[in-house]
Amino acid sequence: MTAPTTAGAAAPGTPGTTAAAVQVSGVGRVFPGEGGRAVTALEHVDLTVGAGEFVSLIGPSGCGKSTLLRLIADLDSPTSGSIAVFGRPAREARLGHDYGIAFQQAGLLPWRTVRANIELPLSLHGVGRGARRERADEMLALVGLADFADHFPDQLSGGMQQRVAIARALAERPSLLLMDEPFGALDEMTRERLQSELVRICAETRAAVVFVTHSIPEAVFLSDRVVVMSARPGRIAGIVDVGLGRSGDRGDGLREDAAYFAAVTAVREALHGGAESVPSRGVETR
Numbered sequence: 231m232t233a234p235t236t237a238g239a240a241a242p243g244t245p246g247t248t249a250a251a252v253q254v255s256g257v258g259r260v261f262p263g264e265g266g267r268a269v270t271a272l273e274h275v276d277l278t279v280g281a282g283e284f285v286s287l288i289g290p291s292g293c294g295k296s297t298l299l300r301l302i303a304d305l306d307s308p309t310s311g312s313i314a315v316f317g318r319p320a321r322e323a324r325l326g327h328d329y330g331i332a333f334q335q336a337g338l339l340p341w342r343t344v345r346a347n348i349e350l351p352l353s354l355h356g357v358g359r360g361a362r363r364e365r366a367d368e369m370l371a372l373v374g375l376a377d378f379a380d381h382f383p384d385q386l387s388g389g390m391q392q393r394v395a396i397a398r399a400l401a402e403r404p405s406l407l408l409m410d411e412p413f414g415a416l417d418e419m420t421r422e423r424l425q426s427e428l429v430r431i432c433a434e435t436r437a438a439v440v441f442v443t444h445s446i447p448e449a450v451f452l453s454d455r456v457v458v459m460s461a462r463p464g465r466i467a468g469i470v471d472v473g474l475g476r477s478g479d480r481g482d483g484l485r486e487d488a489a490y491f492a493a494v495t496a497v498r499e500a501l502h503g504g505a506e507s508v509p510s511r512g513v514e515t516r
């Protein structure tokens with residue numbers, strides 16, 4: 231798809247918008263390496279993420295997951311191909327604040343309170359004081375940290391800091407959330423709790439999410455679809471349609487459901503066996 235670049239395109243994420251949240255078309259990224267040994271981080275990647283859809287990227291270390299996320303975020307540019315976010319080039323989407331980002335490290339400013347950290351993107355973009363405060367309160371309630379607004383980051387646990395980072399990423403009401411292993415540094419119990427919270431938050435905000443993870447259970451629990459990538463060069467090896475229902479219906483009981491285990495197995499086989507050996511049911515290959 232060639233992205234319309236003109237003004238007058240529908241506002242991102244508004245009801246009735248037909249453009250996909252993300253459209254990655256024939257994307258490659260080659261990094262010039264030391265001594266002329268270039269690294270092909272991504273090759274021939276095509277991927278569409280629908281508005282409101284939750285898609286995880288999973289694959290071995292170094293297969294290009296972070297590179298793909300950074301390209302979507304316009305923190306880097308593809309060597310070939312193109313990327314559209316809500317029907318417009320990634321650069322325009324970044325300037326229009328269409329997306330929020332959360333990484334493995336919460337990246338909070340230690341000298342600012344929780345509230346001030348959440349308000350930061352809003353103040354950078356000229357939102358007035360009253361509106362900022364109201365929005366921060368709303369976000370604090372959403373991530374369950376209303377009582378911690380005036381704390382500083384180092385007074386919070388790792389899980390709480392990550393919730394603040396998510397609140398900050400959502401502060402500008404992005405229609406797209408880009409997350410790179412946001413729960414990777416947390417213990418398993420905190421991680422499962424935050425996964426459930428993220429599912430609830432996504433159901434409430436209806437944001438589309440592209441979520442990078444190493445964890446198969448995490449990818450399956452969270453996602454509508456899991457994109458399995460292979461290394462060197464990074465490509466999409468298969469896409470598992472998880473099909474466990476709308477994110478809002480996903481409770482913790484899902485983790486003991488037969489359909490959940492079947493999806494975990496399908497992702498595992500796609501990862502380890504390559505696309506060919508995967509049972510065709512529920513798995514798209516390309």
Ligand SMILES: Nc1ncnc2c1ncn2[C@@H]1O[C@H](COP(=O)(O)OP(=O)(O)O)[C@@H](O)[C@H]1O
Pocket residue numbers: 261262269270271289290291292293294295296297298
């Ligand atoms: N800025 C860069 N310069 C050179 N090589 C890079 C750069 N960023 C990533 N790479 C290389 O691209 C490949 C994919 O990296 P990355 O996207 O970080 O993988 P993943 O997130 O899946 O672990 C790796 O081989 C990595 O060394």
Ligand SMILES: [Mg+2]
Pocket residue numbers: 295296297
């Ligand atoms: Mg990475």
